Amino acid sequence: MKKQIFMNGKVMTMNQEQKECEAFIVEGEHIIKTGSNEEILAFQKDKIKIVDLRGKRVIPGLNDSHMHLLGYALSNKKVDLTHCRSLEEIAQAINRYIENEDDQYFGEWIIGHGWNHENFQVPQLPTAVFLDEISQERPILLSRACYHIGVMNHKALEMVGFSQETENPEGGHIDRLPNSEKPMGIVRESALYHAHDFIPGPEDVMQIQDLILDACQDAVKVGLTSIQSDDFGAVKSPNTVLEAYGNLEKSGALKVRMNLQMLLPTLDKLQRFIKTTGIHSQMGSERLKYGPIKILADGSLGSRTAALERPYSDDEETQGVLVYGDAQLEEILRYGKSQGMQLAIHGIGDRTMNQILGIVEGIFQKDEINHRSRIIHCQITDHAIIDKMAKLHVIADIQPGFMPTDMKIVERRVGRDRVKESYNWKTMLEGGVPVAGSSDSPVEPFNPFLGIYSAVTRRNFDGEPKAGWYPEQRLTVEEAIGIYTLGSSYATFEENSKGKIQEGYLADFIVLDRDIQTIPPQEIKGVTVEATYIGGECVYSHEETRQK
Ligand SMILES: [Zn+2]
Incomplete structure (x- = not known):
């Protein structure tokens, strides 16, 4: 198998035992050794290709845990x-x-x-x-x-x-x-x-393939090497999406590692889907995997449809809407579980979070801690909810890039008391909640450096507020990169193959234009990617695009 040596890098490995290295060897799709330049060059033989990282900061490829x-x-x-x-x-x-x-x-x-x-x-x-x-x-x-x-x-x-x-x-x-x-x-x-609902989505498989490839090309430019995507809502029939991704994988055109989140909002749709496709979560290859079923359990804060325990602070008449009754939601989730489906539920309001957690607690035994059920968004929380998520091993799929927009309205919507314990990402991490990072694109742009910037600074893109919005919840750069690497790969049961630059891991990594660890936090939003590697293959290079 083809070997390559990458050397002279400032490599952030995300491996707790050896956080930094200078060089590593890639064989085929995997990293087989990491170390200092000297240690790695000792393995050099004539035929091995050497790539000079020119002292640049290298980090594991980023993984968006929820987008469209x-x-x-x-x-x-x-x-x-x-x-x-x-x-x-x-x-x-x-x-x-x-x-x-x-x-x-x-x-x-x-x-x-x-x-x-x-x-x-x-x-x-x-x-x-x-x-x-x-x-x-x-x-x-x-x-x-x-x-x-x-x-x-x-x-x-x-x-x-x-x-x-x-x-x-x-x-x-x-x-x-x-x-x-x-x-x-x-x-x-x-x-x-x-x-x-009356606007038809694309139906032609070839057209869908082209759309996917165009989007992937944009994604690798900003350092995304893995994407967990919820696409069924964009088309008439889920089958066209499955076929399009399947064709791209077979032909080798699919470079980004995809994990499909499957929006199947009713028991009937879920049953029919499973019966006709035979699909369950984690099936597939390292390029194309089937992920969790996705269920929408409430709405949004902007439209006051996220379900709250107490009325909205700016509309005493409104408490939001639970999309499902408890029994109805439980029936869908129980069936999904029985068919080997991982569960991912959209929940924004605290009432919805409590509903989901109550059901998850009921359907999984105490020793079934590896179910990796997920709540997508997790915006309005309190400490009891966060504790319960940790206790039940429920993953929080958060969107740090929402914050610059949300900070303008959230206090008005739910009041200071509730905001204090919401968007509490530091508390989640410290409390042992598995946290995965995502964009929910096209709601917000999928450039993960905007999300990392938001999580680290808790400021909007104009740099306000200077001290940060509830600054005690700021994450370190390493923690923020961690949720887009370790956190997102944990969410798809792939933490032993993705998200680190370490022996045995897939050679998915990116080279940055500047050192994200040492630049002033305000600059993080401007970090750009010089090269993106997936499975050891260079799928994007800034140099090449410049030469073209
Ligand atoms: Zn979404």
Whole structure:
């Protein structure tokens, strides 16, 4: 098998027994030895290729424990309206998009995102009539930068079934024309989410493969060598996703190590999926593995749908929504467990966290500590919840990159008392909760250095607040890298093969442009990747792209 020596590096190994080394040997896909330059060069023979790391900081490849890779790829196919400063500019952007459209990703629909009328010279909301001037044949839906408000043309309103007879859905609003029941085009909250259900995702396997490859190319540029992705929500049928990833793996085109999180929200869907595919968690290869089933148990803080134990501080009437009753959720999770499925549940509010933990406690015996059930997001917690997570060995899949956005609203939503014990990542780590790092892209960008920056500084990207937001919860650089390496590989039962630069581990590592350990924390968000190696193969090199 082909051997390579990597030397002259400042290598952060994440191996507690030997935290730093200068050099290592890779044979095939694995690291077979680490040590000083001298120790490693003693193994040099004529044929061994030597790579000079030029004194650069090297760390294990980063592993995003929860994102939506296809969702990210598709978000790049929408009309970007972020920079529009008038309705006219929106119309221009859409017309340009239609002219240059090479392929359709949402069926006939034209989907745009990012407008904000408060940035317009004349701050007025777009209307259905305005969009009709762009197209009356194709449905158009443009969501506002906040994702809570959208505007649709009449074709789209008709396809979704919004008319003067339609009542406002619960938790949402269809804006009407003055003195009329006729929709004017603007839809809010659940009315917008309802409309989303009508947008077809891609169905063509080849098209999905191309989307995956494009997204992977972006991912390796920021140092992601492993991705745990929840993609079923982006397409009509999960089978097309499975087929696309399967084809890419077989052809060798899939470089990033993928772990698929399988969104199967009802008992019926879960049963049918297992019966027809025979899939269970941890099946697969080192490039493509099936991960946990994914269940959404509540909503979000922004829309006040995350379920809380006590009402929202800025809306005493609202406590959020549990998506499932206890018995219903337990039935799904119990069945999943019985079929060899790992469990990953989206939970943001404390009430949801308590619901999930209560069920997990009931379905696993005390000695079954290796179930690695996961709660994705874990935002509103208290010390009792954190203690219980540690006791039950439940993994927290956190998104440090949410913090710069969330810190603006969380105190308003839940009040200081509850915030104090929320986003408590240091407390989790110190209390023995396994913590995995992720982005939830496309909700936030998947560049892991933004997440590491947030976890280390607890500041937003403008550097505020200077002292950090609840700074006692700041992580060290090593801890923050740890959650994106050790933590994320633990979440997929792969801590003995991934996440360290150590003998026997997969040769997944990245070379950084500067030493993340010693630069001022404020600079971490600007760290870039010079080279990314997966299984000893260089899958991205900054040098090469420069030469091209
Ligand atoms: Zn997600």
